[in-house]
Amino acid sequence: MRIVIDMQGAQTESRFRGIGRYTLSFARAVVRNSGEHEIILALNGLFPDTIEPIRAAFNGLLPQENIRVWDAPGPVREAYPDNDVRRNVAELVREAFLASLQPDVIHISSLFEGYVDDAVTSIGRFDLRTPVSVSLYDLIPLLNPEHYLKPNPSYAEYYDRKVGYLKDASLYLAISEFSRQEGLAHLEAAESCFVNVSTAIDPCFQCLSIHDAQAALLCHKFGLTRPFVLYTGGADERKNLARLVQAFATLPAKLRANHQLLLAGKISQSDLAHLQYLAKKSNLKTDELCFTGYVTDEELVQLYNLCKLFVFPSWHEGFGLPALEAMACGAAVIGANTSSLPEVISLDAALFDPLDVSSIAAKMALALEDDGFRAELRQHSLQQAKRFSWDESAKRAIMAWQSLKKSISRPVAASSPNGRKPKLAFVSPLPPERTGIADYSAELLPALAKHYDIDVVVAQDRVDEPWVNHNSTIRDVSWLRAHAHQMDRVVYQIGNSPFHQHMLSLIKEIPGTVVLHDFYLSGLMAWLELVADQDRSWVESLYQSHGYGAVRDMYLDSQAAKREYPVNFHVLQYAQGLIVHSDYSRKLAEKWYGAGFAVEWEVIPHLRSPVVGLDRVTARRHLGMDSEEFVICSFGFLDSTKLNHRLLDAWLDSALAHDKQCSLIFVGENHGGDYGANLLEKIRSSGLGDRIRVTGFASPEKFRQYLAAADMAVQLRTQSRGETSGLFWTA
Numbered sequence: 224m225r226i227v228i229d230m231q232g233a234q235t236e237s238r239f240r241g242i243g244r245y246t247l248s249f250a251r252a253v254v255r256n257s258g259e260h261e262i263i264l265a266l267n268g269l270f271p272d273t274i275e276p277i278r279a280a281f282n283g284l285l286p287q288e289n290i291r292v293w294d295a296p297g298p299v300r301e302a303y304p305d306n307d308v309r310r311n312v313a314e315l316v317r318e319a320f321l322a323s324l325q326p327d328v329i330h331i332s333s334l335f336e337g338y339v340d341d342a343v344t345s346i347g348r349f350d351l352r353t354p355v356s357v358s359l360y361d362l363i364p365l366l367n368p369e370h371y372l373k374p375n376p377s378y379a380e381y382y383d384r385k386v387g388y389l390k391d392a393s394l395y396l397a398i399s400e401f402s403r404q405e406g407l408a409h410l411e412a413a414e415s416c417f418v419n420v421s422t423a424i425d426p427c428f429q430c431l432s433i434h435d436a437q438a439a440l441l442c443h444k445f446g447l448t449r450p451f452v453l454y455t456g457g458a459d460e461r462k463n464l465a466r467l468v469q470a471f472a473t474l475p476a477k478l479r480a481n482h483q484l485l486l487a488g489k490i491s492q493s494d495l496a497h498l499q500y501l502a503k504k505s506n507l508k509t510d511e512l513c514f515t516g517y518v519t520d521e522e523l524v525q526l527y528n529l530c531k532l533f534v535f536p537s538w539h540e541g542f543g544l545p546a547l548e549a550m551a552c553g554a555a556v557i558g559a560n561t562s563s564l565p566e567v568i569s570l571d572a573a574l575f576d577p578l579d580v581s582s583i584a585a586k587m588a589l590a591l592e593d594d595g596f597r598a599e600l601r602q603h604s605l606q607q608a609k610r611f612s613w614d615e616s617a618k619r620a621i622m623a624w625q626s627l628k629k630s631i632s633r634p635v636a637a638s639s640p641n642g643r644k645p646k647l648a649f650v651s652p653l654p655p656e657r658t659g660i661a662d663y664s665a666e667l668l669p670a671l672a673k674h675y676d677i678d679v680v681v682a683q684d685r686v687d688e689p690w691v692n693h694n695s696t697i698r699d700v701s702w703l704r705a706h707a708h709q710m711d712r713v714v715y716q717i718g719n720s721p722f723h724q725h726m727l728s729l730i731k732e733i734p735g736t737v738v739l740h741d742f743y744l745s746g747l748m749a750w751l752e753l754v755a756d757q758d759r760s761w762v763e764s765l766y767q768s769h770g771y772g773a774v775r776d777m778y779l780d781s782q783a784a785k786r787e788y789p790v791n792f793h794v795l796q797y798a799q800g801l802i803v804h805s806d807y808s809r810k811l812a813e814k815w816y817g818a819g820f821a822v823e824w825e826v827i828p829h830l831r832s833p834v835v836g837l838d839r840v841t842a843r844r845h846l847g848m849d850s851e852e853f854v855i856c857s858f859g860f861l862d863s864t865k866l867n868h869r870l871l872d873a874w875l876d877s878a879l880a881h882d883k884q885c886s887l888i889f890v891g892e893n894h895g896g897d898y899g900a901n902l903l904e905k906i907r908s909s910g911l912g913d914r915i916r917v918t919g920f921a922s923p924e925k926f927r928q929y930l931a932a933a934d935m936a937v938q939l940r941t942q943s944r945g946e947t948s949g950l951f952w953t954a
Contacts (some may be wrong), residue, residue, distance in 0.1 A: 224628055225261045226621075227326040228253065231342045232333030232358075233277060234270040239489055239517065240457060241544040242360065245398070246332040247280060248425055249358070252617035254284045260621065261289070263324055267317075268294035269341040293320040297341045301381045310343065315767070315796070318349035328624045330356045330396070334389055338381050346388040349796045351734050354627050356394035356620075359406050359417070361541030361562075363461055366409070370460050394627050396620050398422045401563035402541040420619040422542050423611040427520055428551040430605070431528045441525055445515045447483060452587065453530035453554070455487040455523065456537065456545035458494040463536040463559070463577050465501055468512060470536075470583035472505035478591060479511060487515040487526055527552035532590050532597070535564065538577040543567045547611060550604035555597045557586050569610075570603050572596075647675035648703055648735070649695075650726060651716035655687045657892060657920040659859070660718045660740050663829070665691060675712065678703075682725040700725055707733040714738065717794060719746045720860070724755070730797045737798040742808045745790040746862065749781070761790070768792035769815075786864060789815055802827050842931035853885045856933040858926070861893045861902065861917065866939035868902060875909055885914065890929045892920040 232238075232246030254262050262285060266274055278290055295313035299306050321329055329350075334357050336342030346355045364371035364382050372379035390410055395417045397403035403419040406412075442448070452471065458464055464486065471484045486498070495514060502512040518526070527533065533549035535558035543564045549556050550568075558564045559577035568574065576582040590597050649671070651664040665688045671677060672694060679686070679695045680703045686692060698706075707713070713735030717723050724747065730737070745761075752761035765773040768790050777784040789811065795801065801824040803809065812821035843850055855874065861867045867889060879885040893899040906915045921929065930936070 224327045224625065225263065225325065226253070226257075226624060227263045227265055227321055227324050227329045229321070229329065229331045229333075229344070230264050230277060231267050231270075231336050231344065234267055234273040235333070235336050235340045235342045237333055237336065238273065241542075242333050244425065244544065245358070245360075245422055247277070248423070248613050249332060249616060249620075251280065251284060252423075252613035253620060254281065256614055256617040256621060258621075263326070264290045265321060265324075266290065266292045267342060268292045269297045269299070269343075291320075291324065293317055295343060299337065299341050299343055301338050302377060304377075310337070312767075313343040314345040314348045317343045318345060322350040322353060326353055327628050328354050328356060328394075330358070330620075330624075331392075332358045333360075334358075334392075335382070335385050338378060344385070344388070346391040347734075351797060351799055354393035355391070356396055356624065356627065357389060357392045359395040359397040359402050359541070361402055361539065362405055362409055363539050363541075366405075367461070367539065392416075394418065394623055396420045396623060398542045399563040400566055405541075418619065418623040420616045420623070421611060422544065422547075423613040423616055424544065424548050424551050424608070425520075427524055428527065428548045429524070430553040431524065433525055433528055438525070438529055441522065441529070445485065445487075446510065446513045447485065448510065449481055449483055450531040451483040451485045451513070451529075452532045452534055452591070453485050453487060453526055453549070454534055454536070454545075455518075455526075456535065456543075457488065458486075458490045458498075461537055461539045463538050464494075464498060466577065466580050466583060467534060467536045468498060468501050468507070469505055469580045470587060471512070472502070472507050473580065473584045474588055474591075478588060479507075482531065482591060483511055483513055485513045485515065485526070485530070487518050487523065489517045490514060523548075524552060527554050530554055532557065532587065534583070534587060535559065536575075536577045536583055537564070538562070540564055540567075547608060551608035553601055553605055555590055555600035556604050557590055557600070567607075569607050570600070573600055573603070644674065644676040645711035646709060647671065647677045648680050648698075648707070648710045648713045648733075649677050649716075650680040650703070650714065650729065650735075652683065652722040653679065653681055653686045653688055653691060654923075655685070656683055656722055658718065658720055658722045660716050660720075660722070662923050663740070664716050668695065678706075678710075700729060703729070703733060712736065715798075716740065717744070719744050721747065721750050721755070723747060724751060727793065730794060734797045734799050736800040736802065737794060738802045739791070739794070739808065740804065742791065742803070742811050743789045743864070744794065745785045745788055746864070748790045749785050753781075764790050764793050782863065792816070801825065804829050837927060837931050839931055842928040845928050846925075846932055848886075848932055849884070851884060853879070853882070853935075854888060854933050855879070855886070855935045855937060856888045856890050856929055857937050857939075858929070859891045859938070861889055861891055861899060863894075863898050864940065868898075868905070870937055870939055871902065871905060871915070874915075875911070880909075880911060883914070887915045888929065888933075889917045890921050890926065891918065893917045 228250050230246060230250060232242050237243045250264060266277060274292060278287060281290060293316065295316040296309050299310040299313045301310060331344060334344050336344050365386060372382060395406050397406060397417055397419045398421060400419050403417045407414060407417050454467060456462060527549045533554040533556045535543060535546040537543065538559055538561050540562045543558065546556055546558050546564060546567050556568060557573045557575065558568050560574035561577055565574060575586040590600060649668065652658050652661040654661050654665055668677065669690055677695045678698050679691060680698045680700060682700055686697055713733055715726050715730055715735055715737045717726055717737055717739055719741035748761040748764045751757040752759065762774055762777065765777055765788060769788050773784065773788045776787065803824055803826055805828065806826050809821040809824050809826065812824065840850065848854060857867060857870055859865060874880055874887045893902065906912050
């Protein structure tokens with residue numbers, strides 16, 4: 224099994240916090256315990272200063288070629304709306320890069336990144352096949368919106384988008400049982416999707432013998448002159464530092480005079496100013512509350528070893544790693560009796576109510592004054608810390624990934640256990656819509672109905688197909704949005720015309736199998752922007768599919784750009800499976816998107832049944848043609864890409880134009896724009912309008928009559944277009 228781990232949690236600002244430690248230590252443990260599995264680490268090139276340190280951390284553990292770096296245009300941080308286009312592209316680039324590694328599973332150690340820096344995380348933007356697992360730390364902002372989301376609408380929008388990605392994950396590796404239960408309650412996924420792999424701490428967190436001189440230097444650096452109470456672990460609201468400061472301020476004056484409260488770690492200037500103001504308001508002396516700013520791992524370990532008491536008052540933690548780190552260093556640890564901390568500390572006597580200042584103060588006073596209690600806490604700390612192991616966490620994760628791969632690889636049954644047919648949502652235009660795909664779908668549905676219970680999803684007022692009306696349930700798009708979860712399969716019949724415009728947004732929301740009738744969707748996308756007034760729809764899809772050069776070409780010559788560029792990537796990326804009608808479409812996919820891009824596409828040619836009961840004489844009689852007339856027909860919608868103008872010019876320049884027994888008939892609907900008008904003008908000015916006709920839309924019956932009546936059929940296409948099929952019936 225090939226496991227790709229996204230390492231951005233060890234590259235962003237998170238590297239200075241517990242998530243950074245977790246990301247790096249977890250990945251190292253996975254590599255140590257990988258056995259026959261292949262591990263690849265993926266790094267974000269927008270953090271160049273972090274790449275070599277991470278490489279060094281895996282030196283001797285992992286071949287350097289298994290550490291890959293991807294790049295994208297930056298900046299992309301989401302706090303600045305001007306970055307949205309680059310961020311959107313970067314998400315696609317990242318997913319495409321990870322997919323190119325051909326992983327069996329992708330693991331994201333820190334999904335909620337990228338608001339204040341250039342991290343890029345997403346699920347299901349490009350790659351809809353590879354299962355993705357996510358480290359589940361907590362859902363704190365989701366469950367406490369008043370504190371974390373409502374004050375900052377921009378962050379709320381960012382967080383909501385990330386939660387959307389989170390819900391698309393296949394597996395959640397929770398860092399505690401509390402975190403697992405929290406995810407199970409709020410993420411609407413099956414219980415089997417949540418696995419408690421727990422967490423652990425680095426070996427550097429251990430009991431040390433610190434020389435007096437070394438301790439004196441450290442204390443001098445941080446302004447420590449007497450025994451101190453330590454806290455580390457961030458300063459956002461849930462960390463509850465305000466109540467910790469207030470609790471320390473309520474300690475008896477004598478006890479407070481003999482101790483200091485030290486808040487270690489990086490704290491923002493605004494949080495620092497607030498805590499200093501609170502200390503002053505609580506009548507704390509200037510040396511009673513101390514701050515270290517950023518500390519190295521070496522300094523933090525020394526502080527854990529030197530502190531008289533470690534206090535962790537947070538009221539919501541996914542795990543509470545600093546408490547475990549302190550315990551591993553033999554510190555006396557007390558903490559909140561909420562969320563995950565009881566399972567981390569695992570000693571009722573060491574817990575307090577984090578929302579009650581007096582409860583915090585009472586437990587601190589007991590631990591500082593009672594030597595026996597403090598000794599009990601220290602002894603318990605060392606024993607409890609031994610229960611957590613990175614190797615054990617890694618083994619649990621690998622087992623979960625193996626189970627995930629097996630469950631996804633298991634063949635899908637043709638029917639459910641109760642014997643019913645699978646439910647299929649079939650999204651397509653149907654007659655009377657004037658598109659050949661409607662007729663194709665009408666013919667296909669009876670055959671599919673042998674294998675599926677079909678709901679036909681349309682965006683039209685009525686369906687004039689007797690078999691469909693009598694044997695299927697007709698639904699609209701809103702119904703599919705509401706009932707997609709009930710479907711076993713979704714199939715989209717997509718072509719290059721406005722009849723498919725509703726599918727472009729639908730396939731993003733409800734991915735399914737795409738039957739791509741036209742490789743080029745440029746006509747549809749151009750129509751959306753130029754005719755339907757969907758601002759920038761063509762431009763943005765051009766950029767997404769082909770880059771800045773295609774957008775430039777569009778502004779230089781829009782018709783040439785429409786002929787040149789397929790503009791279909793926004794459909795391909797959401798397709799769970801691709802069906803085309805010719806191998807040429809697969810070749811075009813590799814031409815535009817690289818070798819191997821279409822290797823899993825299926826080619827299913829159009830299978831036409833002979834038309835019975837309709838001969839040339841009968842067909843001509845129905846169409847009002849002379850039996851001796853030589854008839855040349857071209858079939859299908861008239862458009863510049865079909866080169867109808869070239870066929871017209873060739874016919875006019877040939878001897879056939881002078882033969883009154885020869886006719887040229889365009890069987891199909893004329894282009895509604897300048898191209899169609901120019902064709903009609905050329906026909907009129909030729910003076911041969913009585914022998915050159917454009918039929919307009921032809922019903923299937925009329926279409927078959929022209930096929931039977933024609934002496935010659937001529938179909939032209941621009942070479943690069945690659946329509947996936949031509950709809951012909953043999954007579």
